[in-house]
Amino acid sequence: MSQTKDPGAERPPMRDLLVAAAFDLFTEHGYENTTIDDIVRLAGVGRRSFFRYFPSKEDVVFPDHERALADMVGYLDQDHPGQDAVTVACGAARVVMRMYAENPAFSVRRYALTRKVPALKAYEISVVWRYERALAGYLERRFAALPDGGARAHAVAAGVVAAHNYGLRSWLRSGGSGEVAASVDPALDLVRRTWRDPEDTVVLITRADTPLWQVVQRVETALRAPDQDRPGPARD
Amino acid sequence: MSQTKDPGAERPPMRDLLVAAAFDLFTEHGYENTTIDDIVRLAGVGRRSFFRYFPSKEDVVFPDHERALADMVGYLDQDHPGQDAVTVACGAARVVMRMYAENPAFSVRRYALTRKVPALKAYEISVVWRYERALAGYLERRFAALPDGGARAHAVAAGVVAAHNYGLRSWLRSGGSGEVAASVDPALDLVRRTWRDPEDTVVLITRADTPLWQVVQRVETALRAPDQDRPGPARD
DNA sequence: CCGGCGGTGGCACTCGGTGTGCATAATGAG
DNA sequence: CTCATTATGCACACCGAGTGCCACCGCCGG
Numbered sequence: 001m002s003q004t005k006d007p008g009a010e011r012p013p014m015r016d017l018l019v020a021a022a023f024d025l026f027t028e029h030g031y032e033n034t035t036i037d038d039i040v041r042l043a044g045v046g047r048r049s050f051f052r053y054f055p056s057k058e059d060v061v062f063p064d065h066e067r068a069l070a071d072m073v074g075y076l077d078q079d080h081p082g083q084d085a086v087t088v089a090c091g092a093a094r095v096v097m098r099m100y101a102e103n104p105a106f107s108v109r110r111y112a113l114t115r116k117v118p119a120l121k122a123y124e125i126s127v128v129w130r131y132e133r134a135l136a137g138y139l140e141r142r143f144a145a146l147p148d149g150g151a152r153a154h155a156v157a158a159g160v161v162a163a164h165n166y167g168l169r170s171w172l173r174s175g176g177s178g179e180v181a182a183s184v185d186p187a188l189d190l191v192r193r194t195w196r197d198p199e200d201t202v203v204l205i206t207r208a209d210t211p212l213w214q215v216v217q218r219v220e221t222a223l224r225a226p227d228q229d230r231p232g233p234a235r236d
Numbered sequence: 237m238s239q240t241k242d243p244g245a246e247r248p249p250m251r252d253l254l255v256a257a258a259f260d261l262f263t264e265h266g267y268e269n270t271t272i273d274d275i276v277r278l279a280g281v282g283r284r285s286f287f288r289y290f291p292s293k294e295d296v297v298f299p300d301h302e303r304a305l306a307d308m309v310g311y312l313d314q315d316h317p318g319q320d321a322v323t324v325a326c327g328a329a330r331v332v333m334r335m336y337a338e339n340p341a342f343s344v345r346r347y348a349l350t351r352k353v354p355a356l357k358a359y360e361i362s363v364v365w366r367y368e369r370a371l372a373g374y375l376e377r378r379f380a381a382l383p384d385g386g387a388r389a390h391a392v393a394a395g396v397v398a399a400h401n402y403g404l405r406s407w408l409r410s411g412g413s414g415e416v417a418a419s420v421d422p423a424l425d426l427v428r429r430t431w432r433d434p435e436d437t438v439v440l441i442t443r444a445d446t447p448l449w450q451v452v453q454r455v456e457t458a459l460r461a462p463d464q465d466r467p468g469p470a471r472d
Numbered sequence: 473c474c475g476g477c478g479g480t481g482g483c484a485c486t487c488g489g490t491g492t493g494c495a496t497a498a499t500g501a502g
Numbered sequence: 503c504t505c506a507t508t509a510t511g512c513a514c515a516c517c518g519a520g521t522g523c524c525a526c527c528g529c530c531g532g
Contacts, residue, residue, distance in 0.1 A: 014511095035487065046512040048490090057488065125365045126358040132398075151402050151423035155430075158398030159391040162368075166390045187387035194391075194430055207443065250480095271518065282481040287520065 015053050015063065017043050022060045023109060031117040058123040061110060065127050068099040072131060076138045085142035086156055086195045089135050090188045093164040096131060097184050100168060104176030111172040132161045156195045163187035251289050251299065253279050258296045259345060267297075267353040294359040297346060301363050304335040308367060312374045321378035322392055322431045325371050326424045329400040332367060333420050336404060340412030347408040368397045392431045399423035 021043040135157035143149030167184030257279040371393035379385030403420030
C-alpha cells in the first residue's frame with residue numbers, strides 16, 4: 001500500500017493522496033467552503049496537478065465511477081446464456097453495487113456528503129444517468145423485435161437503476177453494515193419479476209374440477225424447466 | 237400577448253427578454269461561447285439583473301420547469317377517485333408533457349441545445365430527477381401498506397419518467413409536429429399496464445369446454461366494471 | 473418638498489477551470 | 503559519464519460564472 005508496486009495497478013499514489021485530503025477537508029469544513037487551493041496545500045502538490053487527475057472538483061468525490069461504468073459495459077458485452085434481458089440488466093446493476101461494497105466506509109462518507117451538498121447530488125445524478133443509458137442501450141438491442149421495444153427498454157433500465165439505488169441507499173443509511181446484496185437484491189427482484197418477458201409467462205389451463213395437487217404439480221414442473229422445449233424469446 | 241397585462245401573470249418582461257436574447261446567441265454561437273455579458277448586452281440590461289432572474293446560466297434554458305414542477309405537485313395533491321396510484325403518476329407526467337406542448341417551437345430549440353451541450357444535459361437530468369422524486373414520494377405514500385412499497389414506488393416513478401421522456405424525445409425529434417400525447421401515451425400505457433396493482437388483475441376460471449363467446453363476454457364485463465363490488469387497494 | 477422603498481446598474485471580488493512556459497527528474501544513446 | 507529527450511509537476515496569467523455591496527432612479531405617501 002505504501003509502494004503500490006503491484007503490476008496492473010499503476011495509479012500513482014497522488015490520486016489517492018488528493019482524494020484523502022479532499023475528503024478530510026470536505027467533512028470538516030464542508031464542500032463549498034473548501035477550495036482547490038486548500039486541497040492541494042494539504043496534499044502538498046501543485047494546484048495544476050489536481051486537474052491533471054480530476055477534471056473537476058466534483059470528480060474527486062466519485063473517483064471510481066469511471067471504472068465501474070466500464071466494468072458494467074464489459075459485463076453487458078459478455079453473453080449470458082439462458083438469462084432473459086431483464087435479468088442481465090439486474091446483473092449489470094449488481095456490478096455497480098459491488099463497487100460500492102468494495103469500500104463501505106468510503107461509500108458511507110461519500111453518501112453523507114452527497115446528501116447535504118446539492119451540487120454533488122446533481123453530479124451523482126448525471127453519473128447514474130450514464131449507467132441508465134448504458135442499460136437502456138443494451139435493452140433496446142435485446143428488445144429490438146418487440147413493437148414497444150424502445151419504451152420498454154427505457155422503462156426497464158430506469159426501474160433497474162431506481163431499484164438498485166433504493167436498496168443501496170437503505171444499506172448506506174444503515175452505515176454500511178451487513179451485506180449490500182441483502183438490501184439491493186429484493187428491490188431488483190421486484191423489478192425483474194414485473195418486467196419479465198411476457199413470453200416467459202406460464203399459462204396453465206385445466207378442467208375446473210382437476211384436483212388441486214395435480215394443478216400444483218403441473219405448475220411446479222412448468223416453472224422449474226423454462227426455455228427447454230420451445231423457441232426462446234426474441235434475441236435480436 | 238404583446239402587453240402581458242393579464243392579471244395573474246405578473247412576470248416582468250425582462251425575464252422573457254433575457255430568454256430570447258440568450259437563445260438567439262446560444263443557437264448562433266453555441267452555449268459555451270456565449271458569456272453572460274453577451275446576453276445582457278443584447279438584451280440591453282445590466283449584468284447584475286441577469287442573476288436576479290436566473291440563479292445560473294443554465295436556468296435560462298429551462299425557464300418554466302419550476303412552474304411545471306409546482307403544477308405536478310399540485311396535481312398529485314388533488315385526489316383522483318377511482319384511479320390507482322400508477323395511473324395518477326402517469327397523469328402527473330402528462331402535466332409536465334403539457335408544459336412542453338404549450339410552446340413546441342421553444343421545446344424543439346431547447347432540445348437541439350441540450351443534445352449537444354453536456355452541461356445542459358446534466359442540468360436537465362437534475363431537473364428531471366426532481367420530478368421523479370416528487371412522483372416517488374407520492375407513490376411511497378400510496379404504497380405504504382405494501383411490504384415492498386418503497387422499492388415499488390421508486391421503480392414505478394422511474395419507469396413513468398423514463399417512458400414520458402422516451403415518448404417526448406421522439407416527438408421532439410419529429411420537430412414538434414403532431415400531438416405530443418400520441419407519442420407519450422403509448423409509452424406511459426405500457427408502464428401503467430405492467431405495474432398495475434396486482435389486486436386489479438382479473439382471474440377468470442371456467443370449464444375447459446366453455447363456449448368461446450361466453451368466455452369473451454365474461455372477460456369483457458369483468459374488465460369494464462372495475463373496483464365496484466370489492467374493497468379498493470390500500471389508500472393510506 | 474422630502475424621505476423611505478423597490479428595482480436596477482456598476483464595481484470589485486472570489487473561485488473554478490484552462491493554457492503556457494519553465495524546472496526537475498528519469499530514461500536512453502553515445 | 504554525459505548529453506538529449508521526454509514526462510511530470512509547478513508557477514503564473516488569464517477567463518468567466520457567480521456574489522456582495524453600494525449608488526442611482528423612479529415612485530410613493532406625508
